[in-house]
Amino acid sequence: MHRFDRDRLRECPETAFRELRRIRFHDVDAAGIIFYPRIFEHCNDTLIAFFEATGAPLHEQLREPAWLAPVRHAEADYFAPLRFGDEVEVALVAAHVAESEVTVGFRLARGADRTVCVVAQCVHVFVDPKTFRRSVVPEPLRSAFLRIGA
Template identity: 30%
Template sequence: MTRREPTKRELYPHFLQLQTRWMDNDVYGHVNNVIYYSYFDTVVNEYLISSGVLDISGGEVIGLVAHTECDYFAPLSFPQKVDAGLRVERLGGSSVTYEIGLFDPGSDEAVAVGSFVHVYVDRETRRSTGLPAPLREALERLTTGGTG
């Protein structure tokens, strides 16, 4: 297993600021690891919805999560804010791998870096389908190193 290094803020073309909640903290006084995955899901879907390429209730194509992972470098805790940076790590024919960096506001180095893979499927059949052109275009705006 290869552990990622903390990434820099400049690598992410899209950001969403999130607010930690009291219930996010665990008994050790920091945000529980499972909550980071909620932050990942939030920034990915906020970007897709605000870009007009995800219709959560009626779209013909939906993304299903196939894989997630996270490396943690420093703790987060309530009541701090979190800047969630988003970029596309890999863009395939029917899937996308997002990379998310979580940052303390004002800090250049990520406190956590994760991956989130969506496989796009037909809503009704749940069979893999190619990325519609508008979705691909929105995802390409987040690509920092090609479609590798």
């Protein structure tokens, strides 16, 4: 299983897939800052948008699935608070592709100055939906992940 160094994920290369999002009321806890697991929802939503942008929309793939990609590992490092109403750039900044799994790295940066608030990474294992045995990372996703680069 590949893991990125958190300092590597603070960088945002030109090849990154970016999405602007807003921190919603239901994202925050009683302290008024983002509730820690909500980070993974924002990352997952950006990953789904990435799938669509690469020509592999997840909603179509799930109608008659040729593959599934459950999460094997997820982690996040928090550097600065995110609050209700903050505009955040969620960027898929790194991808490491192995035969049957992909480690994707994300950076969440707030405001016009792009203050890095969180970096996260998830390892997805591609499996056959009937047998749940590992399968190869399918095209066009493999090529799209490789373009983002490690």
